[in-house]
Every structure is written in C-alpha cells, then in structure tokens.
Amino acid sequence: MTDITSEIKQRRTFAIISHPDAGKTTLTEKFLLYGGAINLAGSVKGRKSSRHAVSDWMEIEKERGISVTSSVLQFNYDGYCINILDTPGHQDFSEDTYRTLMAADSAVMVIDGSKGVEAQTIKLFKVCVMRGIPIFTFVNKMDREANDPFELVDEIETVLGIRTCPVNWPIGSGKNFKGVYDRQKGTITRFFAAHNGQKEVESVEVTLGDEHLDELIGKDNHDKLVEDIDLLDGASDELDLQRVQEGKLSPVFFGSALTNFGVETFLRHFLDMTTSPLPRNSNVGEISPFQNDFSAFVFKIQANMNKAHRDRIAFMRICSGKFDAGMEVFHIQGDKKIRLSQPQQMMAQERHHVTEAYAGDIIGVFDPGIFAIGDTLCASSKRFEYDGIPTFAPEHFAKVRQVDTMKRKQFIKGIEQIAQEGAIQIFQEFNTGMEEIIVGVVGVLQFDVLKFRLESEYRVEIRLETLPYEHIRWIENKELDISSLSVTSDTKRIKDLKGNPLLLFVHPWSIRTVQERNEELILSEFGKN
Numbered sequence: 379m380t381d382i383t384s385e386i387k388q389r390r391t392f393a394i395i396s397h398p399d400a401g402k403t404t405l406t407e408k409f410l411l412y413g414g415a416i417n418l419a420g421s422v423k424g425r426k427s428s429r430h431a432v433s434d435w436m437e438i439e440k441e442r443g444i445s446v447t448s449s450v451l452q453f454n455y456d457g458y459c460i461n462i463l464d465t466p467g468h469q470d471f472s473e474d475t476y477r478t479l480m481a482a483d484s485a486v487m488v489i490d491g492s493k494g495v496e497a498q499t500i501k502l503f504k505v506c507v508m509r510g511i512p513i514f515t516f517v518n519k520m521d522r523e524a525n526d527p528f529e530l531v532d533e534i535e536t537v538l539g540i541r542t543c544p545v546n547w548p549i550g551s552g553k554n555f556k557g558v559y560d561r562q563k564g565t566i567t568r569f570f571a572a573h574n575g576q577k578e579v580e581s582v583e584v585t586l587g588d589e590h591l592d593e594l595i596g597k598d599n600h601d602k603l604v605e606d607i608d609l610l611d612g613a614s615d616e617l618d619l620q621r622v623q624e625g626k627l628s629p630v631f632f633g634s635a636l637t638n639f640g641v642e643t644f645l646r647h648f649l650d651m652t653t654s655p656l657p658r659n660s661n662v663g664e665i666s667p668f669q670n671d672f673s674a675f676v677f678k679i680q681a682n683m684n685k686a687h688r689d690r691i692a693f694m695r696i697c698s699g700k701f702d703a704g705m706e707v708f709h710i711q712g713d714k715k716i717r718l719s720q721p722q723q724m725m726a727q728e729r730h731h732v733t734e735a736y737a738g739d740i741i742g743v744f745d746p747g748i749f750a751i752g753d754t755l756c757a758s759s760k761r762f763e764y765d766g767i768p769t770f771a772p773e774h775f776a777k778v779r780q781v782d783t784m785k786r787k788q789f790i791k792g793i794e795q796i797a798q799e800g801a802i803q804i805f806q807e808f809n810t811g812m813e814e815i816i817v818g819v820v821g822v823l824q825f826d827v828l829k830f831r832l833e834s835e836y837r838v839e840i841r842l843e844t845l846p847y848e849h850i851r852w853i854e855n856k857e858l859d860i861s862s863l864s865v866t867s868d869t870k871r872i873k874d875l876k877g878n879p880l881l882l883f884v885h886p887w888s889i890r891t892v893q894e895r896n897e898e899l900i901l902s903e904f905g906k907n
C-alpha cells in the first residue's frame with residue numbers, strides 16, 4: 379500500500395447533525411477526549427465563549443455571541459484520522475449548515491432521549507437522505523429521564539421514515555442508567571460515573587449470563603433487559619451493512635455524552651461501520667479517492683475573516699489524492715492554474731497551517747474572490763468537474779430596497795457578491811429586472827449579515843421588508859409557460875439570477891393544490907446549480 383493509500387484509508391469524514399441542545403457539542407468534545415486531543419473535557423459554557431477565539435470574524439457574531447460559520451475538527455483515534463464537520467444550529471442556522479453535509483461521507487444524528495426527533499433534525503436528515511449517505515443515530519442524555527427506548531426507535535422510524543437497528547441498548551435511564559448492552563457481542567458494559575464526565579469513564583464488561591449481573595446492574599434492570607432483548611430480537615431489522623451504506627438503515631446507539639456512558643462504545647462501532655472516503659461523481663464519471671492526483675470541491679466560503687482586507691476563506695473537501703501546500707492546481711470554473719495559498723485546517727480546536735492533506739480532509743484556503751460554492755480544483759494536468767452543490771430551499775424571504783438610489787452599482791455589486799458566496803439567494807419578480815430584488819435565506823440571521831455587510835463593505839444602506847412566503851419550489855420543466863399556470867392567491871412566480879423559474883408559497887397546502895391543478899408541473903425542493 380502506498381503512503382497516500384494508507385493515509386486515505388484511515389480517514390473518516392462525517393457531520394454531526396441535531397436539533398440545538400441535543401448534545402452535539404458535548405459529544406464532539408467527548409470524541410476529542412477519547413482521541414486524546416484534549417485532556418479534560420471543559421464546561422460547555424466555557425467552550426462556547428472560547429469559540430470566538432477561533433472565528434471572531436464578524437461583529438454580528440460577537441454581538442450575538444454565536445458562531446456564524448460551521449467548523450471542522452480533525453483528530454486521531456485508534457489509528458483513524460477523523461474529520462468532524464459541525465453543523466451550526468440556533469439562529470446561526472443557514473444554508474452553510476446544509477452545504478456542510480455535502481462534504482461528509484456519513485452523518486451522526488444526535489437525538490435528545492427525552493425529546494425525541496425535533497424540527498431541525500428532520501431538516502438536516504432530509505439532506506442526508508437526498509445524498510444517500512449512511513446515518514448513525516446516537517440517542518443522548520440517557521442519564522436523564524428519557525422516553526422509552528422502544529418508543530424512541532419507533533419515532534425515528536415513523537417520523538423520519540428510515541428503518542433502524544439498535545446496536546446497543548440502554549440499561550435503565552435517568553439516575554438508574556447503568557450501562558449498555560452490546561447486541562452484537564452479547565456483553566453488558568456497566569459504567570461508573572466519575573469526574574463529572576471530564577475524563578474517560580470507568581467500566582466493567584460482562585456477558586449476559588454472568589453470575590454477578592444482578593449485583594452489577596440490579597435484578598429489576600436485569601429482568602427488564604432480558605425481556606427487552608427478546609422483544610428486540612423479534613422485532614428489529616438485521617444489521618445489514620449494505621443497507622447502512624445506502625442510508626436505508628440507521629444503526630442506533632444509546633448513551634450520555636455528559637457522563638461518557640456509551641460514548642466510546644459508539645465511537646468504536648461507528649468507525650468500524652463507516653467507510654473511508656467514497657468516490658465522487660464528476661462529469662467524467664466517478665473519481666476514486668485513491669487516485670494519486672489531487673482534486674477537491676469548494677463547499678463553503680467564509681467572508682470577512684479580516685475586515686481590513688475584505689478577504690475570504692474557501693473551504694474545500696479533498697476528494698482524491700494528496701494536497702501539498704503551495705502546489706499548483708487547476709481551477710476548473712476559473713479556467714486557470716492557481717496556487718492555493720495559506721491552507722489551514724482545524725486540528726483539535728486550533729487553526730493550523732497545513733503542509734499536506736489527503737482525500738477526506740477539509741482545508742480552508744485564502745480566496746481572493748475567485749471561488750464560488752461548488753467549484754472544482756484538480757491536478758494541473760486534469761480537467762473535470764464534480765457534480766454541483768444543490769441550492770437549498772430558503773425559508774425566509776424579504777424585499778430589499780436601497781435607501782440611497784444613487785448607489786445602484788455598489789448595491790448590485792455587493793448583493794451579487796454576497797449571493798455568489800452563498801450567504802443569500804436572490805430572486806426577481808417574474809417579469810421585471812433588478813429593480814425589485816427578493817432575497818431568500820435559510821436562517822433569518824442571514825438578513826442581518828446581508829444588511830451589515832452591505833453597509834460596512836459596500837457603504838450601501840438597505841431596508842428589508844419581510845414577505846410572508848415560507849416555501850419555495852424550483853420548476854424542473856423550465857419549458858413550461860409559467861404565466862399560464864393555475865396557481866393559488868398566495869403563490870408568487872419568481873426567477874433566480876440565471877432565469878430559472880420558481881414558485882413561492884405562503885402555505886404548504888398551496889404547493890399541493892398547485893401541483894394538483896397543473897399535473898404537468900414538476901416541482902423540486904432542491905435547486906440544481
């Protein structure tokens with residue numbers, strides 16, 4: 379095996395998805411703890427405020443105390459080189475959150491055991507399904523009073539529409555949460571809480587028939603476990619790795635990120651079941667990650683890292699081969715050879731300059747304003763293009779008006795630039811020009827980002843008038859005569875900058891009505907670039 383091949387084989391690149399507060403950050407931190415990247419898991423609060431040190435790129439971020447961008451962490455564990463992509467939630471939820479999933483090979487879905495499947499999880503889950511990537515479920519907070527595990531599993535199946543296979547099973551919950559049963563090995567791991575979860579948890583492992591089991595987990599728990607196993611074996615799907623790879627079956631784990639119960643068990647099984655970087659589709663067919671030639675695509679652009687320079691960082695996922703700092707690559711969309719400068723990577727929780735990176739890794743490079751989301755970079759002798767990144771449906775819309783109409787040029791330039799970076803989407807009324815601009819965003823904070831950036835970088839003041847629309851659909855059969863469609867009174871016809879027709883709706887039921895009235899109409903929730 380060449381060095382490049384063995385490096386790539388060690389890579390695991392995945393995203394963590396969850397509804398805010400389910401425990402994504404805590405779980406990530408515990409992975410770092412088990413990987414030896416940090417010695418002591420700190421308090422979540424301390425960590426949240428220290429995040430600014432990593433990305434204090436925008437005043438809005440400082441003012442609001444949130445992180446506007448998603449980050450990537452790399453660490454090693456048991457011979458694996460792991461890249462975790464964080465998908466930000468709360469107010470900082472944006473299209474970037476979705477795009478991050480385009481760079482991942484699998485997803486870990488964290489669910490709060492007392493809340494079950496929540497709204498944001500559903501949205502992110504849909505994107506994972508669209509990509510067909512494997513989805514692993516970690517039911518967290520079992521140290522609190524949680525819902526019945528059978529009900530939780532059932533909820534995942536019915537609400538998300540994916541089959542599940544519990545890989546481990548909780549023994550008790552809340553204060554009575556003793557440990558987990560590993561269904562594959564037939565063993566019980568009894569954990570002993572200590573150090574408030576700041577250090578690795580101590581545990582004892584025994585088999586199901588062990589004579590000390592009653593002592594270890596209590597007779598009631600033992601009896602309940604035997605009953606549960608019986609039920610599970612009769613009712614749950616087989617652990618079919620092929621179906622897991624296709625994203626049709628989600629292996630489920632239970633644990634507590636706070637106390638570390640079940641965290642390492644999960645990590646081990648997960649790493650065992652996921653694959654190293656997968657081939658990616660391009661206009662010349664699939665590109666194997668193990669090709670020696672470097673290739674990558676841009677999935678995120680972070681603007682304004684340094685206000686004085688108006689610079690940007692383009693984040694790219696390496697899809698094949700090896701990257702060496704300073705190497706010359708070909709930028710397909712720019713039709714130019716370039717050198718990627720100041721490549722950076724997040725190791726544990728600090729930003730480092732990288733000298734080399736491999737397929738599966740994420741690097742951030744200085745962008746003098748030449749990259750757009752979805753761009754391909756490849757070895758200087760190659761010419762191919764990776765499949766584009768879809769445009770995700772915005773959920774908030776506003777009409778933008780300039781306060782000083784004399785500054786038309788700056789306004790157009792600014793708004794187009796910000797749209798090109800992928801922070802906002804811009805649309806126009808169907809039969810007008812750029813005089814009426816509608817902006818669509820996935821997270822409302824992006825409106826503030828737009829206003830702030832237009833003012834600070836382009837010296838243009840704007841007014842935003844929020845519109846009532848919440849749903850958008852791309853019209854796939856563009857040849858249709860849009861003006862002749864029979865629509866409801868709350869439907870608006872718009873087009874994007876490329877002239878693609880779209881429909882905006884206030885109510886979800888209008889989508890169904892319009893679809894019923896116009897049978898030939900093909901609507902899509904994702905736009906193709």
Ligand code: G4P
Nearest residue numbers: 398399400401402403404422518519521522634635636637
């Ligand atoms: P997020 O990234 O998904 O938004 O969640 P985060 O890890 O920040 O966790 C949200 C809250 O849930 C935190 O509490 C955290 O301590 C708590 N938490 C995470 N995992 C577990 C778990 O397994 N069990 C329990 N009981 N709690 C968990 P907080 O109120 O923000 O902070 P704190 O006051 O608890 O420190």
